[in-house]
Amino acid sequence: MRERFLDHAALPCIQRAALRRVNRLMVILVVLGLAGCAGDRSILDPAGQAARDVVLIWWVMLTFATVVFIAVISLWLYAFKRKYRERTLQQERRIARRWVIGGGILLPVFSVSALLMFGVPAGKRMLPLPIGQPVEVIEVIGHQWWWEVRYPGAQGGEVVTSNQLVLPAGEPVDFHVTSADVIHAFWIPRLGGKIDMLPGRVNVIRLEADEPGVYGAQCAEFCGAQHTHMDLHVEALEREAYEAWLEDRQSERLAELALAGDDFTQARETFASNCAVCHSVAGLSSATIGPDLSDIGARPMLGAGVLPMEEGAIQYWLENHQTLKPSNKMPSHDYMDTATLESLGAWLESLTP
Ligand code: HEC
């Protein structure tokens, strides 16, 4: 007779206390884990077909893995409990062969095939295959640490914005993603994905939002010091509202807006000599080292998520951006006086198409 390996009653007190601590830790981890199941970035709350497919695969895999886990643990416990039996070498070999063929070949072939049956159609849906209707194209370019978003197909000419992504709801959209510097990743968890943004290469992913609404997104590949502060505000609009949104951002309209108001003449000059090397504002400059600012006043946030947009927020950003988002790629402007920064902020906030 073999001795039993584990005997709870025989564990010294101190080990039982340690076990209790581990149990408590597990409960905390499970609660924390479940806290991630809701919210605007939860893959478990899909808002588009691609995301629903991914979640289905996830549930299938979790269920299957749980069954396998329970089966393996049960066999393991059974192996401890079972009485020792004498076997001939031949019998031993036969049993070993059964395990290799059943558990090592048949089971994996079955499970991988089952997974592929779910996985292949789901992956295919996210490919930019022809579907007999024109598909909206939106280009997204990752920068350290902000997002450039372009609409090359907009009627009346390309539209550019940053740190916000507006898409039409209820239709497929092809996202052409790339990077201007290091590797980033494009991921809107509730819509599906994700896909790498690689410098020198354009990757394409097709996603669809069922309903108009706001969806969270965040760079999903570590890209340097401020990776955590690289949020993307995603909003799906009805087709008509989407087209109106694009039309408001036609470059002539934006230029008109930027050049309006005599009060802002000084601010525009300051911008031209201090900021235009990096930023574009339609009608004034066309640099892409920093985010396009032509519609900045109408955007929901600043610094890719570090500040909500409200009155005075741009001045606050200009004064404090290196503390709010340390080592971001915009040089500090603390050599400029408060009045100048205030007028720059007021002018930029007036850029609301
Ligand atoms: C050397 C290039 C450079 C110069 C010069 C520069 N910026 Fe920036 N700016 C950037 C970069 C890069 C970012 C993005 C920082 C980030 O979020 O990581 C940025 C961000 C911003 C933002 C926030 C944009 C957003 O979408 O959240 C504003 C507003 C802004 N700059 C205004 C200005 C103004 C006004 C000036 C001139 C006084 C200026 N910048 C000068 C590079 C520059």
Ligand SMILES: [Cu+2]
């Ligand atoms: Cu990143």
